[in-house]
Amino acid sequence: MDLVSPRSAYVPAGLLAFFLLAGCGDSAPGDRPASGTPASSAASGAPVVDQDELPAPEVASSYVEEVGTLAGHAQVQEALAYLESIEPRSLQDLIRLTEIPAPPFMEEERAAAFAEMLREAGADSVWIDGIGNVLGLRRGTVGDRTVAVDAHLDTVFPIETDVTVQIRGDTLFAPGIGDDTRGLIVVRNVLEAMVAHDLRTEADLLFIGTVGEEGLGDLRGVKYLFGTDGVSEEGLRIDAFIAVDGGDETRIVNQGVGSHRYRVTFQGPGGHSWGAFGLANPHNALAAAITHFVASADAHTADGPRTSYNIGRIGGGTSVNSIPFESWMEVDMRSLDNTSLQALDALFQQAVQRGLDDENALRRRGAALTVDVDMVGDRPAGTLDPSATPLIQRAMAVIRHLGGEPAVGSGSTNANTPISMGIPSVTIGRGGDGGGAHALDEWWLPVNPHLATQNALLLTLVEGGYGG
Secondary structure, eight states, X not given: OOOSOOSSOOOOHHXXXXXXXXXXXXXXXXXXXXXXXXXXXXXXXXXXXXXXXXXOOOOOHHHHHHHHHHHTSHHHHHHHHHHHXXXXXXXXXXXXXXXXXXXXXXXXXXXXXXXXXXXXXXXXXXXXXXXXXXXXXXXXXXXXXXXXXXXXXXXXXXXXXXXXXXXXXXEEEOTTIIIIIIXXXXXXXXXXXXXXXXXXXXXXXXXXXXXXXXXXXXXXXXXXXXXXXXXXXXSXXXXXXXEEOSSOTTEEEEEEOEEEEEEEXXXXXXXXXXXXXXXXXXXXXXXXXXXXXXXXXHHHHTXXXXXXEEEEEEEEOSOTTEEOSEEEEEEEEEESOHHHHHHHHHHHHHHHHHHHHHHHHHOOSSOOOEEEXXXXXXXXXXXXXXXXXXXXXXXXXXXXXXXXXXXXXXXXXXXXXXXXXXXXXXXXXXXXXXXXXXXXXXXXXXXXXXXXXXXXXXXXXXXXXXXX
């Protein structure tokens, strides 16, 4: 008997009971922004479409057969059913974790809570490494390889943000409820199902909650895991990496969007706009740098690998009648190709220097301007061939086995780091339906939420080498 539920959208009866017991008042089921889009996003127009997303290539028959054989084992079938049965309880844990604030560099409390969840789920050992990542080990029967299943602990929201979960109808609202707190629950549930049904792979498995994925965290947790040559500072080597991030469980990230982020600050003596006229003006230098950069960056990004740039924030100055002593900007550059990203970075550096030189050449008195260029983000780019990478072939085969149609595309996730090193890696979705990521009105609806955990379980088993 096939224990995998059909893919047609529904909220399981056990979850509906959870919402009724939670006291949802008179709100109707599905009481969330229309068309699955938060009001804050709807107001901005059409959603952004991933231009790099493509239908998945053909899956080799050997991987289809491999997954079919795996899923046919009685213990695996029981584990798949178990994952669906624990979803109502999982909502309680999702709420508990969501309500622990965890901005980058302040993940300690959530890490402790997640570590306890892994212990309760039955990990053979659980520890927190030197940078703050939580790791739970399930030993393999052979142990000659290590496969990691990861979600990130941190959210983008400042520590003072109200992260109380609000339940309206069958929908949960809270900053960070989807990205990536639900991912942590998926990771924990996979471990719990394996322990409950005595499923062991040949490879050692690591169930991980990483720090510092978001914003200025700059992938610090996953960079620590892989070090500079694939080996962590603590001697850990991971042979395959599965990140749980993003929404749709049928989408696979095989391309890491690399990024360089800078904060640039021009500085000078400053003074009165009349009495000190003739001093070099940091705002003028900033404006010149932007002008030079945009002209050269536009030409660079017109063709070749997809590459982008953005002047995201600017600031400085004290009043309309003061020559500012400081002018700053924050800049984001991205590409699917490291060579293109480095070339764009070089154009940026040249533009900053030209802006500084232009303004200093115009000064009539006073000290010359200086500039500080601080890199605040460095995410590597990379692509793995979905036709030639067994992990990606298996990920596509699993999705098709569960009734979905896989698509491959790009993203900026923890998988960037191992992808850039050529280590087999994917990012898969946390499931359900949701929206408003990185917004205060983020929401998540448990529509077929078990499909994402079933997807993650089958992929972990087949990549880890489960023989029944």
